[in-house]
Amino acid sequence: MSDTEIANPPATPETTGTTPVTARRSTAARVAPLIGWAVLLLVLFLTPVYVPGEWLSVLCWIMAGGVAAMGLTMLIGQAGQFSLGQAFFLLLGGVTYTVLAADGDAEYIGFGLPPLVALIGTIIISGLAGAAFAPISGRLRGIYLGVASLSLVFLGYYLSHELPMLAGSASSGRYAPTFSVPGFDFGETNPQLLLLNVPMGAAERQFWLFAGLTVIAYLVGQGAMKGRVGRGWRAVRDNEAVATVMGVSVPGEKAKAFAISSAYGGLAGVMVVWWYSGLMKPDEAVELGTYSTYTTIALLAMCVIGGLGSLGGAIAGSALVFGLPLALPLLTGSNQTVDASGTAFTPIVITNLVFGILIVLIVLFEPRGLAGLGTRLRNLIRR
Amino acid sequence: MTTFVQVLINGLGVGAVFGLLALGFVIIFKATEVVNFAHGSLALFGGYLAYQVKDSIGWFGAVIVGVLSAAILALAIERLLISRAKHASHDSLAIMTIGIDTIILADVVRRLGTAAAPFLGDPYDTKSVSLGSLTVSRTYLVALATALVLFTLFFIAFRKTSWGLQMRAQSENKEAAALMGIRSSRVTASAWVVGGLLAGIAVFFLATNDIGGGSGLLSAHTVAFAAFPAAIIGGLTSTEGSVIGGLIVGLTSALGAQYVNYEFGVVAVYLVMLVVLVVRPSGLFGRVDQVRV
């Protein structure tokens, strides 16, 4: 049901007996993806030259959502663990990064670590937090686990309001440093950089950073899902007894899947803070905002629309669910995101209607989501 | 002490409303094994239509319109969408109801706009009544009384009528029930209708200043969210459990809000749910299914 699985029988059956038996595929089949990746990386590298800043910002937001959804789609689609808690890990990631990277003062706690250290620390801490949920997640199934994980979102909302010295106040928030490695700052235009005579400012640099992180997150996830780890998870998803008999530790892999998904959520949380130019601000309501139940549902929607278990689908889903509300005003030329009269079709209303309808249609007609549609298209072309 | 008793009554009143929602949710789950995440939207939809007609046909008329429209919407969802997705797993259908919920919520909120907060509890909302030394808002008392009547009616119907027998048979074993001549589609449809009716009634207490708060119907969907933990605490397969779960949730949030703060009241519900799930993974009264290898 994902990039790791094969939908079409090979055109020519391999001959038996005469040649040494091997599972390997042809050289062409192995080289083609490499060429594809090289082209994609070049395109991503040049995108900031040709795409205006406001569109880069939309793409960055899509990638932040996409990374969170990739973690969730592996958890749900590959490991079979239903979760409605991913927005909590966005919040946890954002707060952890802010606390680790920002300088402390009278009002806020901060450790002033280098951003790279803070980023890695955040990913690890988010993963550990996910693993800490294992005693609960391991005992529950399906819908019980979904609603139990939803309680994390409520807990996060409450704690972020109770602990403003960590999360910033709900009215004004606090600031975290943008990303920089020694010699190159992603948040500012220091040092100056020209690419094809186009100055690479903060928006352009952020796009590179986000694209790099998203590609890494994708490749790591895909590599793991294609091999031993993904096989173990899929076995746990489909039949726990079979998984156990084949040597998979079911509680162990469930906990790991939750930890990995949370680590992806934590990384996405850092990206969200960067996207807001370093602002970490708790939501003002539990049902609406960056880390709210709405976001948790939106992330689930991305996974369903993209096809549960598909990493590429998660990004496609994010393009729709996170991208549409930002892209529509740019397309229509209006900058109104909230309509005063309230009855108009604002971009967010349109997005919600579109993704709601898509979810219904996908369950009715194409359970594998956009990834499934993609496979069908590819099969049509090959024929 | 008076505060405490007052908080208890408020908690029971809110809990009764959660119980109504959770009971409908559990009835649908028992009949179809579908978790209806669109339950809050059933309430919202009924409330919206009631609000539209309230000024022209009066409050009692609006109640009838609201309750019936919620039931009709529930029936429509089951007939037009759920029953069509024959090959989808129960988990997929639950995800589908999330999509349905998103659609209804987005459109009703859009239609309501931001002009004025709609309220639906005209005869009792923000009207207090004195009971000895206590001053209690009527909303809680009316909610509690209404819920008690409905619970009683439901459990009589569930235990004594042939409908109840069919419902129970189907939730025990769908194939066997079908072999005994029970028409599965009719039982399923009736479960959704009952769930819709109960949600339609609940919204007349949710869209009040006393329970829903200052934004009335607009917050009904959010407040109704607590019906999920209520149903989970009671156990998704237990109708009695859903009522008790509702009361637990109502009391927890009222006590938490009174003695810590409002925000804690909300999160306390989920903490209680987590504790219950750790001790009993299928809720307090839920049935544990044995998986056969």
Add this chain to the structure above:
Amino acid sequence: MSTDTRNVQPLRVEGVTVRFGGIVAVNDVSFTVQPRTIHALIGPNGAGKSSCFNAITGIYTPASGQVRLGETVLTGTPPHKIARQGIGRAFQNLALIGTSSVLDNVMLGRYSLTKGQFMAYGMRLPWTMRQERAHQDRAAEICDYMGLSHRLHTPAGALSYGEQKRVDLARALCVEPTVLMLDEPAAGMNSSETAMMAALIHDLRDDLGISVLLVEHDMSLVMGIADRITVLDFGRRIADDVPAVIQRDPEVIKAYLGGAPDESGESAEAAAISSEETSA
């Protein structure tokens, strides 16, 4: 598949009792699967055969008694570590991942023989790639033996029932077992397919030199290939002997004929036992 000399140990089930609440599914059952034999576990429905299988593979924890493989005590070992001791199991309900390729399904059998966690595979460390290739080649070899080599990259769900049975068996063989456990290998097969399955099981034992423990309802298959038979009824062991003796055992015949009279399948089995007896 090359004949290798595996260190096959006897599998001893010693006084195993399995309880669910108040129900005793397996009651003080003992038997030994001798190295390189085909051992059948038979009995009417509900006799406790599957529970016995689950107790051996650690899915169920016995209330008392233990299972040993050679000197290693399996009971109490974390269930996912039992595969590495050399126990491979094929399932009655197949339980393949229909959307995954045959190779991916079969490779699950290599899980306990391989290493590597999320990040190692995620970063495509060279040793994980080498490991993956080496084990895929072995899995392909096993698939070839099972006549599946042209199906490696086909989704398992697209295969015929008989082919899926073979994928399931190939997955169990990928564990490199010394004891192969088969849960109703001939279920749902017609008589010619059943005969082929019997031949295959026989060949597997001879080629690989491993023990086979099987649960089966088809008496022609059981009587034809089993070296020894253990009969369960209502969770108790009522007989344990070579097929020729089992066929004449009055208690076994009574268990099949006098058991649950509403099960037509069982009376057919009983008839099969008797007919085997007359032909013997």
